[in-house]
Structure formats: structure tokens, C-alpha cells
Amino acid sequence: MSVPQGTIAADTTPPKAPLSPAPSKEPHGRDWRGLGWGFLVKLAIMAVINAFGLMGIVAAFRAEAWLIFAAAVLVLVAADIIYFTKRALPLKYLLPGLTFLLIFQVFIFGYTAYIAFTNYGAGHVGSQEQAVNAALSQGERRVEGSPSYPLTVIEQNGELGFAIVEDGEIKAGTADQPLQVVGDASGSGAATEVPGWNVVPRNTLISDPAMQDAVVELRVPISDDPNDGSIRTREGTTGAVYLSTMEWNPDAQTITDTATGTVYSATADGTFAAEDGTTLATGWTANVGFANFVRLFTDPDLFEPLGLVTVWTFAWAILSVLIPFAMGLVFAIIFNDERVKGRKILRTLFILPYAFPAFMSALLFRGMFNAEFGVINEFFFGGANIDWLGDPWLARGAVLFVNVWLTYPYYFLVCTGAIQALPADALEAASIDGAGRFRQLRSIILPLVLVATAPLLISSFAFSFNNFTIIYMFNNGGPAIPGAPYALGSTDILISAIWDISGVSGGKADYGLASALSILVFIVVGLISALAFRQTKKLEEYQ
Numbered sequence: 334m335s336v337p338q339g340t341i342a343a344d345t346t347p348p349k350a351p352l353s354p355a356p357s358k359e360p361h362g363r364d365w366r367g368l369g370w371g372f373l374v375k376l377a378i379m380a381v382i383n384a385f386g387l388m389g390i391v392a393a394f395r396a397e398a399w400l401i402f403a404a405a406v407l408v409l410v411a412a413d414i415i416y417f418t419k420r421a422l423p424l425k426y427l428l429p430g431l432t433f434l435l436i437f438q439v440f441i442f443g444y445t446a447y448i449a450f451t452n453y454g455a456g457h458v459g460s461q462e463q464a465v466n467a468a469l470s471q472g473e474r475r476v477e478g479s480p481s482y483p484l485t486v487i488e489q490n491g492e493l494g495f496a497i498v499e500d501g502e503i504k505a506g507t508a509d510q511p512l513q514v515v516g517d518a519s520g521s522g523a524a525t526e527v528p529g530w531n532v533v534p535r536n537t538l539i540s541d542p543a544m545q546d547a548v549v550e551l552r553v554p555i556s557d558d559p560n561d562g563s564i565r566t567r568e569g570t571t572g573a574v575y576l577s578t579m580e581w582n583p584d585a586q587t588i589t590d591t592a593t594g595t596v597y598s599a600t601a602d603g604t605f606a607a608e609d610g611t612t613l614a615t616g617w618t619a620n621v622g623f624a625n626f627v628r629l630f631t632d633p634d635l636f637e638p639l640g641l642v643t644v645w646t647f648a649w650a651i652l653s654v655l656i657p658f659a660m661g662l663v664f665a666i667i668f669n670d671e672r673v674k675g676r677k678i679l680r681t682l683f684i685l686p687y688a689f690p691a692f693m694s695a696l697l698f699r700g701m702f703n704a705e706f707g708v709i710n711e712f713f714f715g716g717a718n719i720d721w722l723g724d725p726w727l728a729r730g731a732v733l734f735v736n737v738w739l740t741y742p743y744y745f746l747v748c749t750g751a752i753q754a755l756p757a758d759a760l761e762a763a764s765i766d767g768a769g770r771f772r773q774l775r776s777i778i779l780p781l782v783l784v785a786t787a788p789l790l791i792s793s794f795a796f797s798f799n800n801f802t803i804i805y806m807f808n809n810g811g812p813a814i815p816g817a818p819y820a821l822g823s824t825d826i827l828i829s830a831i832w833d834i835s836g837v838s839g840g841k842a843d844y845g846l847a848s849a850l851s852i853l854v855f856i857v858v859g860l861i862s863a864l865a866f867r868q869t870k871k872l873e874e875y876q
Contacts (some may be wrong), residue, residue: 338796349352379416404440408432434502442855446769449625449848452603455841457616461599467615468588468597468605469559470552476562476574483523484572485537487530493544494551496527497572511554512564521690523570531744545569560647573699588613611719625849638817639830639850646798646826651795657737662782666774669752674695681747687742695806698735723812727824732824733805736800740793744786751785753779787869794865795858799828809838819843827854 355605386409393402415424451457470532482497487505495506498518505527506512516528532679538544552563555574562576578592586599597612603619606612630636664683668676686694701707702721710719721731755778763773783790804810810822810829820833820840831850836842 338810370690375416379413379749382412386412397464407611408435411563411833420565425788439537439724445848445851448844449852450620450622451618451845452616452624453618453845453848454547454843455836457603457618461603461617462499463612464605464615464617465581465588466559468613470563470583471614471725472578472590473563473565473575473594474578475565479574481571481573482564483521484566484570485523485525485527486533486569487527488533489530491549493533493551494550495531495566496524496532497564498524499523503527506553508554509551511556515711535569611757621845625846626853629849629853634816638779638814638821640823641814641823642821642827642830645824649729649733649800649826650798652733653740654794654802655749658744658748658786658790660741661746662748662779663743665748666754666778671716680745684739684742687746689739691739691802692806693821694739695735695769695803696708698731699807702731708785708862726814728808729825732803735807736797736803739803747786747789748782751782754785762850784869788866791862791865791869795862796852797860798826799854800826801828801832804829805832 344563383488386405390402390405390409393399393405406755412428415421415428446817479847482499485496487494487496489507492507494505494510495512496503496505496515497512498504498521501517501518502514503518503524504512505515515530518524523651526530533544538548548566548569552562552565555561559581560576562574564572566572578590580589580591581587582589588605589595590597590599595607595611597607600606600635601619602616602624604612604616628635629639644822666671668680668683673679699722701709704710704718704720704723709719710717719727721727759777760773763777804824804826808822808824808832812823812826814821814823819830820838825833827850831847831854832838833840834843834849834850836844
């Protein structure tokens, strides 16, 4: 409709909605309205992580473990930066995995490598200062004419100590903390209260034989100088000064036996040795370079038994894969045939060993193979006294049999799945062309099954190479190899030999040598696995 001249047209545009007030922002323009439960939960989780992280950092600082201290600080700072910023989104998901990888893989391998270059083991587990104190504590004698002090057995944070009264003062200390004045004595007798310490009641000491032994063995240094002697007690009520016949010279780094005049000098390998070659029992941890690796190949007493263990380890790992794989493949082919009645029930029965815990099966078979009352000799060999566990070759055959019995169901399941996934047209075409069962198995089934199972076979080889459970639980690596310097046995593999050398199950512990052998095992398994994976690529030609 036209509008007459001289008039103003009405505005038909609908009115705009009033604008909502602008969100409140802090001076830098950040919108705080998005803070919700998600942020609070994240804040709580990070608070817990920071609390535990700080505890670890403080513990590493006190222990002077500077590498762990630096790594803990770096990881904690990185976590706070990553999770409190909107950037680096991928790292929010990668950081937990990388942290666990650093802690449980990289750190453990690095620490093992560090121990491999030291003499850490029995007699070399502490610092030089601790070795000196241990040496001085040997052959201690009471100082002639030394007074007896009223003594009180005290305790602080689970650590026992002594408190004596001397010249109207109470002095207290522990094995690691020399005596120092903690208060004034109220009388000339033993102190009934020691500031900062808990007094162990006499009745408690009398009724606890373990505590009595600990009190008798306790030595509390008089001062920071170990040559000043220590306070010891025989009955827990009086103490006296005891001195060792050993005298420590920190400048010359020597310990002198004042009774015989023998001088023991500190050596680079962490021991105190005399000119005649004798050494003190206690040493300290020191860096020995490649000495542990060299010893593995140059010490004839160690090289020969370890050579036997190494050969058996490779035989064990190879046979533990080939035999059960062959059995599993044969059973998979048989029970894949539709003409076999009750296939489902039979398959279930054949995989039952896979459901048993390995350590329980090893223990049961250990009893079954017992020469005197085992059911193997009783039912299968007419009660013959066959020493399955005492003869080296019979023991190897027995433990291999147990491992095959436990592992063939796994390959049976794997091969069954691989066979059922084979292309039916390829087998049908081969049958039409006149290929028999064996030719189909050799030219079609086996290559295609290997394509699917080769990575599993390689990982199984690595697992068998380090299958400690069966070896240890079945026969503890026995029977023993005559003349071996450690408790090495004929069925030991390298991983159980490392266990024996480390002394965890008893005997002399040599963690440095065990760590060196662990590094070599890691390298060997890694190289074999890498070469095997490269060779499996050739099998892809059959696809």
C-alpha cells in the first residue's frame, strides 16, 4: 500500500530482544562460569597426586637419591602444567601411561643396569662408614677401668636406644645417633623419664626374648668418632664403654688390628684388604665397572655351570614352543572335522589344563614324579624306583612334560581359531587339483596358520625363556650341578639362575653379578625377538 506524501511510515520491524548481561570476567578476560563439578574433581585428584608426589620428593631428598629426586620433581611439575592448562590435550591422556612406563620399565631397567656395574651383594650392602662401624664392632672388649653407668632402655619410632646418667645429665642415643645430652637427671640412679623418648618398661624387656637379644647386641657410640668406643649392656640396667681392637684412620683409609698389628687398607672394589690378601668380612658398595660381565665369561668355576644352564635354557624355550604348538595344531585339525562326534565336549576336556594355576600344577606333578610314592612310578612303571627328580636328564624331561601339558591347550585354542578363519575356497581348489591331506597341510594350512600365530609364537618363546614359575615350583632347578659356586641345578634356566645368584632363596647374595646376567638375558631375548619378527614378514607372501 502506498503511503501519502508528508506522512511518516510506521516502523513494522519487530523489536529486538533485550541483550543478556555480559558474563562476568576476571581482569584477564577468563570466564569463570564454566567451573563445575568436573573441575572440582580434577582439583581433588591433583591435590592427592601432589601430596604423594611431595612425599616422594622429600623422601628422595633425605635419602640423597638425586636422580629419583629430579625425576619426581620433573614428573610432578609436568603433571600440574598439563592438567591445569587448556593446551596440550593429547598429553593429558599420554602422561599417565608415560609415567607408569618411566616408573615400572625405564627406572627398573636403569637401576638394574646400575647395580650390574657395582659389587652390591653380601658383605657389600652399605656405605664405607657403615663398613667401618661393622669392622670396629668386631672383637670389642670392655675398656679396663671404665665405670658402669645407670642405663635405661628407650625407644623412639620403633628404634631402640640407650639413656645413661653421667655427671647429673641424661644422655641418650641409638646405634646411628651418638650419645647427646637430652636433660638433667633427678637422681643418681637410672633415668625413669627421658625427654623426647619412650622408656621401655622392665617387665616388657623381661617378657620379650627378641627385644632382649636386640638390647644385648645394641651399640650406642660415645661420639661421632668411632674410635671412642660404644656403650653396651649385658643385662639392660647398667652400661659400660667397649672398644674394639680395630682402629680406624680416616686420613690413611686404613683399619689396624691393634692386637695383631695387621693393617687393612681400603681398596677400589669396596673391601678392606691386608698385604697377605686377607680381607675383613664387611665391605661397602663400590663401582667395579665391567668386572661382573668379565667374570661371567672368564671365571671357569662360574662359566661351565652357566654354560650348561644357557644351553638348557635355549633347548627349554624352543621345545616349550614347538612341541605344544605341534600338539595344538594336530588337535585343532582333528576336532575341526565335522565327522568327529561330540567335538564341543572333547574340546572342553582338552583345554582343562589351561584352566589350572601353573604353580599348583607344578606342585602336584612334583608329588606325582616322586621316586618313592609318586603315582607315575606306581601306575605307569610297575612300582619301579625311577629317580625322576634326582637324575639331570629325567628331571629335564619331567619338567618339560609338565610345561607341555600346561601350554598345549593355549595353542589348541589359537590354532582352532586360525584354521576356522582359513578361506574354504583355497582348500577346496587344492582338493580339486588333487592335493592330498598332507600336501594341503604343508602348502596351505601350515603357512596360513603361521601367518596368524607367528607373533604369538615369538612372544611365547620370550615367555618360556623366562618361565621362572614352573622351574622353581616343580624342582627348584634341581638336581644340583656339582662344583657350581652358587645353588645352580640341571633344570635351572637363566632366570632361575639369576634368582639363585641373587641369594634371595638363601646362600651368598651377589646382586651385581645377577644384574649383569639379567642385562645379558634382556639383550639376547630382544635380539632373538627382533630377528624373528623380521622373518615373519616373509610368511605374508602366502596371504
